[in-house]
Amino acid sequence: MRDQLLLQATAFADAVSSEKAGDLSGPVPTCPDWTLRDLVRHLGRVHRRVTATITSGSERMVARDAEIPDGEPPESRDEVATWVLAGAAALVEAFEAGPSDREVGGFVGPTPVVWWERRQLHELLVHRLDAEIAVGIEPLADVSPELAVDGIAEWYDLITAFRSGSRRLRGTGETVHLHATDEPSGEWFIVRGPEGVTITREHGKADVAVRGPARALLAAVTGRRGLDDLEVFGDPAHAEDWIRVAALD
Structure with a gap:
């Protein structure tokens, strides 16, 4: 490290x-x-x-x-x-x-x-x-999928530790599934409940699923890129809203 x-x-x-x-x-x-x-x-x-x-x-x-x-x-x-x-x-x-x-x-x-x-x-x-x-340099060109996935995991660990009950993150049960296609460990299942958000490392059927290379997923999760370089299945508004509220640095 x-x-x-x-x-x-x-x-x-x-x-x-x-x-x-x-x-x-x-x-x-x-x-x-x-x-x-x-x-x-x-x-x-x-x-x-x-x-x-x-x-x-x-x-x-x-x-x-x-x-x-x-x-x-x-x-x-x-x-x-x-x-x-x-x-x-x-x-x-x-x-x-x-x-x-x-x-x-x-x-x-x-x-x-x-x-x-x-x-x-x-x-x-x-x-x-x-x-x-x-x-204008190609972003993270030499970063491995494993490191990018750990970057996403660490980002969500921070949310779990410090912001899981934030009003901004709450919802009415909306679910989001994120899947890094180039690293088997790169899956997250997000539930936005009325009391807060829960984030687990698992596969699951969600209101929206977002799939793509780990580097592109990291850029989206942290609010640095949109979803254009990723596959979206389901209602993209759910994914866009989750990323908007969860990407605050």
Whole structure:
């Protein structure tokens, strides 16, 4: 997982330091109101905040607006890649410095370091997708179906842990089935009940089924792409509404 994190950081850095990125003032279509520089800053600061949280051993995550060493990206696009990779490397060093079950600050309380490893890998994967879409590079070209499926699983794990009872996600019993066609483990059955949503890893007959390659499914699930590259069976409105409310970052 740590090697994958560095690989995804390298791909992100390549995208935002490419000639197509220009002066980093261009928009990121998948992150409204953000420029590429905003995206770089966000990701680099997240890496540094998590690193500081782990190395401090605090039971609270370092605050979003806290002073963070080296917390601002350089002005020169040529130096941006180095800044991004330095943050990712420091993060991996923090992961390697102690046991993975050690608890540190998380979103709402202490969480094992290993939880942060997976969270940061998929944070990188999704923001790599943002960057590559913004600069016109084929998104996630070298990402395996297995990694893309775990990205979807991690996204839905976050919903289950933190948002399953959200009013936005509730429904009247609508069901959605998602199926990655290139990875056997990539199936989800979603039920939007009046008390909240349940998400299970199983096959089932639903009001709508969405099928396709894992990378395309990840892009849709996270709100980065529509359903055009996927097969939809049943009422597409159910799938579109679920993705709309569940893709909030």
